[in-house]
Amino acid sequence: MVVLSSCHKKDNPIEFEVYETSASGNNLKKINNFQNFDTLVSLKLLPEQTFQTITGFGGSFTESSAYLLNQLSKKNRDTILKAYFANDGARYSLTRTHMNSCDFSLTNYSYTPVEGDKTLEHFTIEEDMDDLIPMIKDAMAISEDGFKIIASPWSAAPWMKDNKHWVGGKLLPEYYDTWALFFSKYIDAYKAEGIDVWGFTVENEPHGNGNNWESMHYTPKEMTDFVQKHLGPKLEADGKGDKIILGYDQNRAGLKDWVDEMFRDEASSKYFDGTAIHWYESTYDYFPEALQYAHNKAPNKYLIETEGCVDSQVPVWKDDAWYWKKEATDWGWDWASEEDKHLHPKYAPVNRYARDIIGCLNNWVDGWIDWNMVLDRQGGPNWFENWCVAPVIVDPDADEVYFTPLYYTMAHFSKYMRPGAQVIGVENSDPSLMVSAVKNPDGSIAVVAFNEGEVPKSLSIAIHNKTIKMSIPEKALQTIIIPKP
CATH class of the missing domain: 3.20.20.80 (Glycosidases)
Known part of the structure; x- marks a missing residue:
């Protein structure tokens, strides 16, 4: 479990897990270390905005x-x-x-x-x-x-x-x-x-x-x-x-x-x-x-x-x-x-x-x-x-x-992404990065991001006035799990 401090000092830090499958050889591998890349993508998760039930x-x-x-x-x-x-x-x-x-x-x-x-x-x-x-x-x-x-x-x-x-x-x-x-x-x-x-x-x-x-x-x-x-x-x-x-x-x-x-x-x-x-x-x-x-x-x-x-x-x-x-x-x-x-x-x-x-x-x-x-x-x-x-x-x-x-x-x-989950809204600054997210019945949020291009990207994911900083390499699929607060 990765733990990052939030942007508000008084808030509890965000815990999250990342699993990756990539052309570089990862197959649903848990990722704990991230890099900074020149290209930054901002994602804002909107759990209150719900769509279909899985x-x-x-x-x-x-x-x-x-x-x-x-x-x-x-x-x-x-x-x-x-x-x-x-x-x-x-x-x-x-x-x-x-x-x-x-x-x-x-x-x-x-x-x-x-x-x-x-x-x-x-x-x-x-x-x-x-x-x-x-x-x-x-x-x-x-x-x-x-x-x-x-x-x-x-x-x-x-x-x-x-x-x-x-x-x-x-x-x-x-x-x-x-x-x-x-x-x-x-x-x-x-x-x-x-x-x-x-x-x-x-x-x-x-x-x-x-x-x-x-x-x-x-x-x-x-x-x-x-x-x-x-x-x-x-x-x-x-x-x-x-x-x-x-x-x-x-x-x-x-x-x-x-x-x-x-x-x-x-x-x-x-x-x-x-x-x-x-x-x-x-x-x-x-x-x-x-x-x-x-x-x-x-x-x-x-x-x-x-x-x-x-x-x-x-x-x-x-x-x-x-x-x-x-x-x-x-x-x-x-x-x-x-x-x-x-x-x-x-x-x-x-x-x-x-x-x-x-x-x-x-x-x-x-x-x-x-x-x-x-x-x-x-x-x-x-x-x-x-x-x-x-x-x-x-x-x-x-x-x-x-x-x-x-x-x-x-x-x-x-x-x-479990049965009964609800698809939630995502604001995505980069249309070339495909992203979808759900809120699971247990309250956790699962985000799947797919970077099919040749350029690795840094990710800034905002949720509940907190921010996750991570990255996704080129030709990679990631699932990000954010436990229930």
């Missing part, structure tokens, strides 16, 4: 991640789960999983294997029993504070769809009630395994994914009508009306049309508890105007980032420096239209995560969920060979584990 931060339980954990030694499996969920780890508090298979499954599968089974008499989660459910239950046993689970379907079984295929197509109207029942059955099946599901997104990426892997398309009106007339009433009738329903669940650039339809009137809004978003529209723009619009349309609803990752990229193994360099590419590097190509340059993975999370916090987003928690050195397994990066990469053949800088980047938020 729901949580975390990652996703996928069959791929769970399968890989089961290929490792018990020691390494436990190390990874503790790193994510233990009190001395990242303390993940908000998570996501898939209903039926997704691209990060080993194969296509459904909980409704019998064609024409409209009452779902043959509903079964047997496919999840070997890997996915044990991973979730082991995480629950490790987590002292617990965590919320959001479940998302990528597609209904092909027999319920107009194209009879896993990829693309739409849910046939004759199966709307069956599909609503599917959500209710899922709650019961997971509850029987000791797992409480907090809520759902209605459909992962309703625009589709370029007809590549499991998907099912909705227009904004189709999804809103399904929730208003089928899903919401069914959960309510089954005594599950407390389960959270999030609409949309795709990229932010398309938010306006969706929230306009979802929250068009009281009847349409009734069963939607909020909006889910992804980040894949750009590698650097977090679309603040779209986020502000979504919040203003439904100011008392959740706004949660439910998926983001370094996509279309094979992970780099045991080379922390790569994650700080502008060398990663994404799907848009190759496939974006010419007019959108500028949104997808090469980028530094740490920068993308840190910028996006801070940008989200400063624009009303209350939860942020990473995609896979664990992938292998290829960026899979993935039945479609859609390779991605996870914060933890493993080599199951050699029983080796690599905690990338992305793991520590996530922990800067998840470990120190």
